[in-house]
Amino acid sequence: xxxxxxxxxxxxxxxxxxxxxxxxxxxxxxxxxxxxxxxxxxxxxxxxxxxxxxxxxxxxxxxxxxxxxxxxxxxxxxxxxxxxxxxxxxxxxxxxxxxxxxxxxxxxxxxxxxxxxxxxxxxxxxxxxxxxxxxxxxxxxxxxxxxxxxxxxxxxxxxxxxxxxxxxxxxxxxxxxxxxxxxxxxxxxxxxxxxxxxxxxxxxxxxxxxxxxxxxxxxxxxxxxxxxxxxxxxxxxxxxxxxxxxxxxxxxxxxxxxxxxxxxxxxxxxxxxxxxxxxxxxxxxxxxxxxxxxxxxxxxxxxxxxxxxxxxxxxxxxxxxxxxxxxxxxxxxxxxxxxxxxxxxxxxxxxxxxxxxxxxxxxxxxxxxxxxxxxxxxxxxxxxxxxxxxxxxxxxxxxxxxxxxxxxxxxxxxxxxxxxxxxxxxxxxxxxxxxxxxxxxxxxxxxxxxxxxxx
Ligand code: PFF
Numbered sequence: 411x412x413x414x415x416x417x418x419x420x421x422x423x424x425x426x427x428x429x430x431x432x433x434x435x436x437x438x439x440x441x442x443x444x445x446x447x448x449x450x451x452x453x454x455x456x457x458x459x460x461x462x463x464x465x466x467x468x469x470x471x472x473x474x475x476x477x478x479x480x481x482x483x484x485x486x487x488x489x490x491x492x493x494x495x496x497x498x499x500x501x502x503x504x505x506x507x508x509x510x511x512x513x514x515x516x517x518x519x520x521x522x523x524x525x526x527x528x529x530x531x532x533x534x535x536x537x538x539x540x541x542x543x544x545x546x547x548x549x550x551x552x553x554x555x556x557x558x559x560x561x562x563x564x565x566x567x568x569x570x571x572x573x574x575x576x577x578x579x580x581x582x583x584x585x586x587x588x589x590x591x592x593x594x595x596x597x598x599x600x601x602x603x604x605x606x607x608x609x610x611x612x613x614x615x616x617x618x619x620x621x622x623x624x625x626x627x628x629x630x631x632x633x634x635x636x637x638x639x640x641x642x643x644x645x646x647x648x649x650x651x652x653x654x655x656x657x658x659x660x661x662x663x664x665x666x667x668x669x670x671x672x673x674x675x676x677x678x679x680x681x682x683x684x685x686x687x688x689x690x691x692x693x694x695x696x697x698x699x700x701x702x703x704x705x706x707x708x709x710x711x712x713x714x715x716x717x718x719x720x721x722x723x724x725x726x727x728x729x730x731x732x733x734x735x736x737x738x739x740x741x742x743x744x745x746x747x748x749x750x751x752x753x754x755x756x757x758x759x760x761x762x763x764x765x766x767x768x769x770x771x772x773x774x775x776x777x778x779x780x781x782x783x784x785x786x787x788x789x790x791x792x793x794x795x796x797x798x799x800x801x802x803x804x805x806x807x808x809x810x811x812x813x814x815x816x817x818x819x820x821x822x823x824x825x826x827x828x829x830x831x832x833x834x835x836x837x838x839x840x841x842x843x844x845x846x847x848x849x850x851x852x853x854x855x856x857x858x859x860x861x862x863x864x865x
Contacts, residue, residue, distance in 0.1 A: 422582055423662060424666070425581070425586060426581060427472075427666045428585060428669050429584060429585035429588065429727075429731070430640045430730070430734040431640055431666050431670040432588060432727055433727050433728050434515065434518055434519070434727075434728050434731070435634070436670065436674045437673075438696075438698075438699045439638070439696075440674045440678065441677055441681040441682065441685075441693075441698055442693065442694055442695060442698040442699075443630060444456075444678050444693075445682075445694045446694040447631075448619065448622025448623060449619065450614060450616055451619055451620045451623045451627075453615055455628070455631045457671060457675075459632060459850065460635050461671075462842060462846060463632060463846065463850050463851070465663050466846070467641050467804055467807060467847055468646060469659050469660050469839065470807060470843055471646035472659045473815065473820065473823050473824075474647045474650060474807070474814060475646065475651035475652075477815050478651070479651050480651060480745060481745055482500075482647045483501040483504075483505055483742040484742075484746075485501065485647065485810055486499075486501030487501060489810055489814050497806070497809060497810065500805075500806025501810075503799065503806060504642060504644040505644060507795065510795060511795060512565075512763050513763050513764075513769070513770060514767075514788075514792070514795070515728070515732060515735065516568075517561045518696075518728075519560075519729070520557050520558075521700055522725045522728060524545075524560055525717075526721040526722055528704070529707075532714050538708070539714075542707075542708035542717075543705060545704060546701070548697075551697070552774050553774075554771055554772040557774070558771035561770075564728075564729070564732065565732070565767065566760075566764075569736065569756060569757065569760035571733055572737055572756040573756040574753075580729075580730075584729065587726065591727060592673070594720055594723060595676050595677070595680060597716075598720065599676060599679055602679070602683045603679065603683055605684065605686075607684075611679070611683045614686075615678060624857075625861070626857045628853055628857055629853075629854030629855060632797070632850060632854040633798075633800055633854070637796045637800060640734065641800075642803035643738060643800075643803070644742065644803075645735065645737075645738045648737065648741045649734075656826060657826075658826050660835070660839070681699060681702055681703065684703065684706045685702045688702070707720070736760060739759040740752065743755040769791075770787075770791065773786070798858070801854060801855055802851075805852075808848055811843065812843070820840070821833070821836055
């Protein structure tokens with residue numbers, strides 16, 4: 411059965427979109443980005459941009475898919491032919507970003523798998539605590555083959571799920587365990603907030619010190635909004651194309667943005683008290699989550715078991731997000747080359763991406779001495795991809811949403827019958843899409859470029 415016809419109930423749409431949004435971006439990337447950008451003021455800026463730029467674009471991407479019924483490559487191609495402009499290049503850019511991001515994401519998922527197995531193995535040790543405290547991120551980072559192996563296992567599981575056409579069922583199943591993950595995060599949060607460092611953390615997060623913001627922080631916040639809400643990748647376009655006709659896109663968009671932002675805020679509240687209480691941990695490093703949480707859990711009563719379930723849930727959430735990315739690349743390939751069978755397309759896309767994982771997996775050894783403005787390979791790649799290319803793809807989404815639908819089409823989709831949205835809200839959304847989103851993206855890119863050249 412084609413996936414397009416198989417999505418029946420409303421809850422499934424939410425699960426699909428929320429499942430794609432909630433992943434490593436919330437628990438792994440967000441805390442260290444907040445740390446890197448100085449805390450509270452950045453958090454405020456981020457939340458503001460999530461509900462203005464992010465929500466606006468999320469609705470637009472769902473709308474493109476819902477209206478055209480196709481993925482981003484084909485949708486952009488149609489606009490390109492109609493307006494005789496190379497707008498399809500934006501479609502290609504999105505697919506390229508999805509492929510490279512999945513390669514990089516798989517390596518981080520490999521880190522999660524590593525900790526998951528360490529927690530599992532420690533259950534069989536006489537001294538689980540001392541066993542776990544020897545597990546350090548540095549050892550893993552310097553073992554490129556192990557990183558490549560773990561990333562390959564993760565990616566192969568995603569490929570098999572997409573090839574077998576189980577993606578829908580698996581995504582829905584994983585997304586339905588997200589509430590369990592939420593409960594786990596809240597229990598850990600209570601433990602973490604009872605640490606002595608909590609007052610300092612609350613001050614750091616909720617007394618915004620605007621002097622800590624730089625102009626480039628706008629670009630960092632925009633990049634993260636895009637990454638965490640899965641914008642600019644074309645994923646939300648593909649998902650929109652699966653939705654039923656009368657789906658209320660603004661409502662879905664709002665709920666996804668709300669849940670995703672809430673999880674991100676809970677994540678910083680969870681990680682920072684632990685990080686603050688062990689003073690040697692830098693808040694600004696991609697290894698933050700992995701350095702801080704396992705050591706904390708290893709010391710807690712019942713922590714080994716808790717850690718096992720936590721890393722299992724984290725891996726499942728990340729698997730869900732990975733399936734979404736692989737499906738996006740596959741769906742675009744199928745539409746581009748309809749003569750290929752869907753399963754073959756998924757294998758081709760998967761193996762291409764597997765080849766790309768070599769670069770991030772070996773970054774700790776092969777590119778050990780690589781430094782751009784003091785940043786290592788992983789951070790530089792992350793910044794270029796997420797803070798640079800992704801917003802450019804987002805700009806493409808704005809153009810495609812404005813050109814592929816007429817004013818009447820957009821209005822009709824935005825203000826569905828019996829929807830809580832009004833024409834007045836539509837006018838605001840349209841203004842934000844046409845002016846606010848592009849201006850903020852361009853400012854973010856401009857300030858980052860300026861910071862880069864004047865370093
Ligand atoms: N939004 C996911 C996260 O925050 O981890 C990352 C992601 C998943 C991006 C799926 C894009 C995507 F299609």
